[in-house]
Amino acid sequence: MDGERTMGGARGEERRLTCVLCPAGCDLMVTAPEVTGGRCPKGRDYALKELTAPTRTLTTTVRVEGAKPDRLPVRTLGEIPKEAVRRGVRALDAVVVVAPVRLGQVIVDDLLGFGVPVVATRDLPATRDLPATPGRIARDG
Amino acid sequence: MKTHERDLIVIGGGPAGLAAALAAREAGVPRVTVVERDHELGGILQQCIHDGFGNFLFRERLTGPEYAARFAGRIPEAGVETVLDAMALEVRPGPEHEVLVSGAESGLVTFRAPAVILAMGCRERTRAQLLIPGHRPAGVFTAGTVQRYVNIEGLRPGRRAVILGSGDIGLIMARRLTLEGVEVEGVYEIMPHPGGLTRNIVQCLDDYGIPLHLSTTITFIHGPKRVQGVTVARVDADRRPIPGTERHVDCDTVVISAGLIPENELSRGAGVALDPVTRGPVVDDRLETTVPGLFACGNVVHVHDLVDYVSMGGTIAGRGAAEYLAERAAGRTAAGGAGAAGEPVVAGEPGAVAEPGVVDAKREWCPVEPGENVAYVVPQRIDARRAAGRPQDRPVQFFLRVREPGRSADVTMTGRSPGGDVVLAHRRERAVRPPEMVAVKVRPDSLAPGVTAIRADVRAKGGDGDGR
Numbered sequence: 001m002d003g004e005r006t007m008g009g010a011r012g013e014e015r016r017l018t019c020v021l022c023p024a025g026c027d028l029m030v031t032a033p034e035v036t037g038g039r040c041p042k043g044r045d046y047a048l049k050e051l052t053a054p055t056r057t058l059t060t061t062v063r064v065e066g067a068k069p070d071r072l073p074v075r076t077l078g079e080i081p082k083e084a085v086r087r088g089v090r091a092l093d094a095v096v097v098v099a100p101v102r103l104g105q106v107i108v109d110d111l112l113g114f115g116v117p118v119v120a121t122r123d124l125p126a127t128r129d130l131p132a133t134p135g136r137i138a139r140d141g
Numbered sequence: 142m143k144t145h146e147r148d149l150i151v152i153g154g155g156p157a158g159l160a161a162a163l164a165a166r167e168a169g170v171p172r173v174t175v176v177e178r179d180h181e182l183g184g185i186l187q188q189c190i191h192d193g194f195g196n197f198l199f200r201e202r203l204t205g206p207e208y209a210a211r212f213a214g215r216i217p218e219a220g221v222e223t224v225l226d227a228m229a230l231e232v233r234p235g236p237e238h239e240v241l242v243s244g245a246e247s248g249l250v251t252f253r254a255p256a257v258i259l260a261m262g263c264r265e266r267t268r269a270q271l272l273i274p275g276h277r278p279a280g281v282f283t284a285g286t287v288q289r290y291v292n293i294e295g296l297r298p299g300r301r302a303v304i305l306g307s308g309d310i311g312l313i314m315a316r317r318l319t320l321e322g323v324e325v326e327g328v329y330e331i332m333p334h335p336g337g338l339t340r341n342i343v344q345c346l347d348d349y350g351i352p353l354h355l356s357t358t359i360t361f362i363h364g365p366k367r368v369q370g371v372t373v374a375r376v377d378a379d380r381r382p383i384p385g386t387e388r389h390v391d392c393d394t395v396v397i398s399a400g401l402i403p404e405n406e407l408s409r410g411a412g413v414a415l416d417p418v419t420r421g422p423v424v425d426d427r428l429e430t431t432v433p434g435l436f437a438c439g440n441v442v443h444v445h446d447l448v449d450y451v452s453m454g455g456t457i458a459g460r461g462a463a464e465y466l467a468e469r470a471a472g473r474t475a476a477g478g479a480g481a482a483g484e485p486v487v488a489g490e491p492g493a494v495a496e497p498g499v500v501d502a503k504r505e506w507c508p509v510e511p512g513e514n515v516a517y518v519v520p521q522r523i524d525a526r527r528a529a530g531r532p533q534d535r536p537v538q539f540f541l542r543v544r545e546p547g548r549s550a551d552v553t554m555t556g557r558s559p560g561g562d563v564v565l566a567h568r569r570e571r572a573v574r575p576p577e578m579v580a581v582k583v584r585p586d587s588l589a590p591g592v593t594a595i596r597a598d599v600r601a602k603g604g605d606g607d608g609r
């Protein structure tokens with residue numbers, strides 16, 4: 001079959017999921033509330049949540065004034081419902097921040113009312129604050 | 142032209158180069174300089190705005206820029222000099238290696254140092270390398286280029302995209318483009334199994350209902366000016382398109398995610414021996430290449446799936462360079478190992494360098510060979526005596542990649558020694574897949590019985606590591 005893959009489809013009572021929390025990507029077998037196949041306890045929590053109320057971390061960029069490049073990478077500090085990720089990204093499209101920005105600085109207090117803040121994931125100095133000679137070689141000795 | 146004297150030059154300020162520079166400073170190397178062609182440190186991580194980095198080293202799911210900051214932030218206080226906007230053009234090996242650098246501010250300068258670490262990362266396979274027939278229209282990009290466009294420059298490459306290849310960057314970009322309002326029609330993978338990590342298929346494709354078509358490829362790109370569509374077709378076991386399975390897909394953008402190739406222009410010029418399988422330098426237990434004093438780490442050596450391993454490799458290379466400099470100061474280079482302390486090893490003048498490209502014969506190299514179901518193992522050779530003399534908390538770190546997926550796999554490193562074969566390390570992996578590297582550590586004391594050759598084998602119980 002063209003690209004057919006076995007997904008988390010129901011197979012009797014049992015469902016199979018891939019835990020996405022870490023690179024191990026464990027295969028989880030779920031017959032709620034039993035979860036097997038996880039290499040660590042987080043897999044169980046993930047599976048049960050995934051089947052009832054799945055959540056994801058959102059990452060995107062927002063526009064910045066006074067810096068180059070003029071995009072600032074941001075993330076949610078915590079997770080929001082999976083179905084809200086697209087809406088969240090669209091809401092952040094409208095946000096403009098002014099440089100300088102510090103890593104961890106709160107950009108939005110509460111995204112879409114889920115009680116989860118959005119923070120900057122890097123420092124972005126204002127263009128005017130950048131050293132004029134970035135590639136200076138120290139004097140020898 | 143001005144010449145600057147240093148103890149160690151690191152070429153590339155990505156995660157590999159940063160970890161190497163920090164480790165070398167910690168090990169007491171006085172003058173360490175990182176040369177980076179970009180205007181900031183961090184390498185490719187700066188454009189990887191998604192999360193999932195640093196699980197092993199920090200037990201967190203950091204974004205690329207956050208991970209980069211963990212290392213870049215320590216650089217100034219560690220006393221590492223960084224030269225940004227500066228491109229290394231050439232590495233000339235010698236008793237003191239010379240690195241020719243073209244800097245935005247400095248112009249053309251030479252750095253001279255007894256030790257150099259190559260940490261230039263990798264580059265993407267392009268359409269030309271894939272030989273896709275058709276027009277040469279605008280709108281064909283590599284996944285990394287699209288990542289830069291979208292995440293750094295805030296541009297949208299098109300309206301409707303197809304993705305060729307299911308490598309991780311392509312999967313990540315499928316999700317990213319979808320979130321930015323670009324319709325991703327599907328991902329086409331010529332192989333019967335996906336190229337990227339399973340978790341990326343789940344969280345990037347399945348989450349957004351993007352189909353993955355395995356054993357399918359693009360056979361024609363339609364133009365002429367801007368991409369107007371592609372022809373896709375199923376392929377047979379020999380990856381030849383099957384007549385009659387062609388289908389036209391409307392799109393204005395083609396994103397190519399067909400793998401990465403270590404960046405080794407400079408290494409080649411320096412006469413470093415390259416491994417035809419990894420396409421990176423042949424390295425030893427301290428990540429020294431075949432040219433003494435020239436080290437390599439990160440994606441230059443082989444393409445890594447996890448940045449944590451890249452940083453770990455950087456640390457090994459940084460410590461290795463420090464060890465080399467100490468040996469050199471003691472007049473013991475290009476001959477015996479530091480592990481053979483007390484043994485007077487004299488070979489030519491201090492700091493003598495073997496003919497570039499020629500594997501120096503004076504060391505007793507213990508070759509490391511891929512055995513059953515192993516595509517490659519890095520390092521390709523070790524100085525077993527030297528490694529055996531290191532403290533137990535500094536094991537030899539091996540990375541290998543399997544050829545075929547499998548379940549319940551036994552990963553075994555076997556050493557040949559005068560007393561017979563010895564198991565140096567063994568671990569059980571639940572599943573092994575070609576895209577995922579397997580990391581194995583060998584304790585120094587296990588090498589003590591005079592190991593002369595090492596083989597890596599992966600023996601799986603079940604066949605299908607892909608069955609999810």
Ligand SMILES: Cc1cc2nc3c(=O)[nH]c(=O)nc-3n(C[C@H](O)[C@H](O)[C@H](O)COP(=O)(O)OP(=O)(O)OC[C@H]3O[C@@H](n4cnc5c(N)ncnc54)[C@H](O)[C@@H]3O)c2cc1C
Pocket residue numbers: 152153154155156157158176177178179183184185186189192193194195227228229230260261262263285288309310313404407438439440441445446447448449451
């Ligand atoms: C798109 C993408 C997504 C990824 N996603 C993940 C993930 O989710 N999780 C994870 O763990 N890993 C991920 N990785 C892998 C990880 O980021 C890389 O393996 C890692 O960044 C490699 O580090 P490096 O230092 O070897 O190379 P790089 O980060 O590429 O750094 C090399 C540096 O060298 C500089 N350079 C090159 N040539 C020269 C020269 N001649 N002179 C001066 N400077 C030079 C470059 O400018 C660059 O800064 C991803 C990689 C990519 C590309």
Ligand code: SF4
Pocket residue numbers: 019020021022023024025026037038039040041042043044046
């Ligand atoms: S179950 Fe634990 S080890 Fe397995 S993928 Fe999830 S977080 Fe990682």
